[in-house]
Amino acid sequence: MTFLPVEEQLQQIRRGTEEVIPQEELISKLEGSAKSGKPLTVKLGCDPSRPDLHLGHSVVLRKLRQFQDLGHQAVLIVGDFTGMIGDASGRSKTRPALSMAETRQHGATYFEQASKVLNPEKMQILYNSEWLGAMGFEDVVKLAMKTTVARMLHRDDFAARRARDEPIGLHELLYPLAQAQDSVSIRADIELGGTDQKFNLLMGRTIQKATGQAPQVCITLPILEGLDGTEKMSKSLGNYVGLAEPPESIYGKLLSIPDRLIYRYFELASDAGQKDLAALGQMTQEDPRNAKHLLAATIVKMYHGLEAAKRARCHFERTVIRKEAPKDVPTFTPTLLEGSRIGLLTLLTQAGLTSSNGQARRMVQQGAVRLDAKRVTDSRRVIDLAQEAPLMVRVGKRRFARITW
RNA sequence: GGGCAGGUACCCAAGCGGUCAACGGGGGCAGACUGUAAAUCUGCUGGCUAAGCCUUCGGAGGUUCGAAUCCUUCCCUGCCCA
Numbered sequence: 001m002t003f004l005p006v007e008e009q010l011q012q013i014r015r016g017t018e019e020v021i022p023q024e025e026l027i028s029k030l031e032g033s034a035k036s037g038k039p040l041t042v043k044l045g046c047d048p049s050r051p052d053l054h055l056g057h058s059v060v061l062r063k064l065r066q067f068q069d070l071g072h073q074a075v076l077i078v079g080d081f082t083g084m085i086g087d088a089s090g091r092s093k094t095r096p097a098l099s100m101a102e103t104r105q106h107g108a109t110y111f112e113q114a115s116k117v118l119n120p121e122k123m124q125i126l127y128n129s130e131w132l133g134a135m136g137f138e139d140v141v142k143l144a145m146k147t148t149v150a151r152m153l154h155r156d157d158f159a160a161r162r163a164r165d166e167p168i169g170l171h172e173l174l175y176p177l178a179q180a181q182d183s184v185s186i187r188a189d190i191e192l193g194g195t196d197q198k199f200n201l202l203m204g205r206t207i208q209k210a211t212g213q214a215p216q217v218c219i220t221l222p223i224l225e226g227l228d229g230t231e232k233m234s235k236s237l238g239n240y241v242g243l244a245e246p247p248e249s250i251y252g253k254l255l256s257i258p259d260r261l262i263y264r265y266f267e268l269a270s271d272a273g274q275k276d277l278a279a280l281g282q283m284t285q286e287d288p289r290n291a292k293h294l295l296a297a298t299i300v301k302m303y304h305g306l307e308a309a310k311r312a313r314c315h316f317e318r319t320v321i322r323k324e325a326p327k328d329v330p331t332f333t334p335t336l337l338e339g340s341r342i343g344l345l346t347l348l349t350q351a352g353l354t355s356s357n358g359q360a361r362r363m364v365q366q367g368a369v370r371l372d373a374k375r376v377t378d379s380r381r382v383i384d385l386a387q388e389a390p391l392m393v394r395v396g397k398r399r400f401a402r403i404t405w
Numbered sequence: 406g407g408g409c410a411g412g413u414a415c416c417c418a419a420g421c422g423g424u425c426a427a428c429g430g431g432g433g434c435a436g437a438c439u440g441u442a443a444a445u446c447u448g449c450u451g452g453c454u455a456a457g458c459c460u461u462c463g464g465a466g467g468u469u470c471g472a473a474u475c476c477u478u479c480c481c482u483g484c485c486c487a
Contacts, residue, residue: 165483229443238432256442289440320442359434362449366435396435397442 002037003071006030012066013219016059016268018195021202021218029189029217039072043188043216045128045179046076046114048083048106053113054240055269055299056224056233060192061117062269063221067190074123075186076114078107081129082178100129113243116303131185132178143177146210147203152176155199176200180207188216195220196232224268229258247304251312252320254296259288262295270298325392329400340386340405344369345379351403353395363395370394 003009009030013020020026033040044064053061068074083103104127111125135143152173153159161168176199183191183204191201201218208215223232226239233240241253257265262284266272272280284291293313300309318324332351334342342350345360348369354360363369364379371383372392383391385405393401 167482227443252442254442255440258443259441292441316441321440356452357455358452359450361455363435366449368435 003030003034003039006034009070012070013063015274016221017063018220018222019198019218021220025215026190026217026219033072033189040067040189041073041075041187042067043075043077043183043186043191045079045082045182045191045193046107046110047079048103048110051106051109051113052235052240053110053116053243054233054235055243055265056194056226056240057114058117058243059221059224059268060194061114063192063219065118068119068122072190074118075188076111076118076123076125077182077186078104078110078125078127079179079182080104080107080127081132082175082182116243126186128178128182128185132181135181140174143181143207144174146207147177149173176203177207180204183216184208184211184213187213189214190217190219192219192221194223196223222268225261225264227253227257229261241299243303247300247308247312248315248326250300250303251296251309251316254299255292255316255320257292259284259292262288262291265295266298270295271302272298319398323397325394325400329392329402331404332401333404334385336385336405341382341384344376344381344383347383347403348393348395351393351401353393353399353401368396 004012006027010027013026029040042064044060064074064076080100080103083106084100107127111120153162155176158168158172179200180203182188184207188204188208191204193201198218198220201216201220205215205218225231226233226237227241228237228239231237231239241250245253254265263277263281266280266284267277280291280294283294296316297309297313300312304312315326319326334347334350336342344364345354345357348354348360348363349357354363360369361379364376364381367375367377369376370393371388373394385391385403389403389405391403393403
């Protein structure tokens with residue numbers, strides 16, 4: 001195997017990273033692999049508790065992809081075992097633990113989604129239950145001897161929870177150790193992660209050293225802000241763009257980001273090269289509206305292709321800008337007890353447009369309900385389907401149904 | 406094991422015998438506005454056969470005409486002591 005010159009690899013690797021710890025070791029590892037012709041083992045742990053990958057995850061995944069393209073060995077560790085612990089890194093609460101079966105299943109979903117970014121041909125996937133599950137109590141104790149409680153409690157989310165008198169499960173302290181054991185087991189040369197993973201990544205170094213291995217280089221990547229522009233992108237905050245989402249949804253969500261995030265997204269989540277970025281920065285300043293459309297199209301294209309990107313734009317213009325009904329409105333046929341008449345509220349709830357009659361009533365009162373584009377204000381309105389169907393019902397801006405009978 | 410402080414709707418958090426479906430904030434939803442699904446402003450935010458009724462304030466009992474509020478007990482969390 002021949003690699004690009006070290007200097008060139010280094011430049012690519014460093015692009016878009018937050019920290020490389022320590023830089024010199026990365027250089028010597030690259031030099032070593034260039035000499036021996038052996039690729040470096042680059043590890044990325046994935047948390048199978050939330051198999052919905054989003055743009056935030058793609059930042060790290062794209063970095064791993066880069067290593068693949070440079071000829072190194074990508075190793076994806078599915079945390080089927082650690083998923084049972086549930087890490088709270090960067091979060092403020094204990095995570096719900098999963099069963100092994102769930103965690104396995106999620107792992108498969110994870111891989112499927114990650115393949116949108118990674119090169120699945122050149123990847124090794126390992127489940128950490130393979131080695132963690134085989135450890136006995138004695139092994140765990142010995143592993144735990146390699147660090148101290150004080151050090152563990154230094155991790156900022158633990159410290160924060162202690163400061164707020166919130167619970168920390170004892171098992172949670174084991175999480176960084178388990179993740180570190182993964183690095184030992186696969187003899188990782190490099191481990192990637194978001195900046196919120198820094199502590200766990202460094203623990204890998206500590207434990208590798210303690211077991212006589214060369215410590216891994218830790219590379220952290222920036223955390224992508226979510227659609228709200230302040231919190232980190234995460235599923236639980238609902239401010240995310242999922243990699244598996246339909247094109248229209250990705251497009252729409254991206255258009256809702258605050259303008260100051262446009263460049264950031266290009267930088268961290270798109271394929272834009274260094275040269276493009278300069279131009280895009282300019283464009284973001286001068287014409288944020290089009291820059292944002294371009295961003296949305298670029299990202300939809302990455303995951304769904306050019307055609308989908310065009311369709312998504314049309315859909316957006318049609319539904320959001322011109323406020324028209326989308327092309328494909330689901331059809332619904334209400335179930336009637338007798339006759340052809342149905343109360344409006346019942347109809348809305350039956351069609352799944354509102355979650356209860358009460359909510360339907362509120363929607364009507366707020367002027368959110370339209371029948372064939374005409375606003376309805378009477379919540380006692382009764383519809384005679386024999387007369388009025390087919391009927392286009394709309395609640396709010398985005399919920400539509402075509403009523404037939 | 407002992408002492409203390411807590412557990413309220415999606416989240417945070419008031420309420421501490423009736424006027425409580427429960428203040429306030431966040432989030433969510435809707436309306437107006439907008440290049441936008443952003444920002445801003447306004448409203449709504451348990452369910453129902455709907456001016457009435459039903460279920461809800463950690464669980465189970467109890468006191469009372471009446472309990473989120475008082476008592477008993479159990480469960481859970483944090484802090485201090487051991």
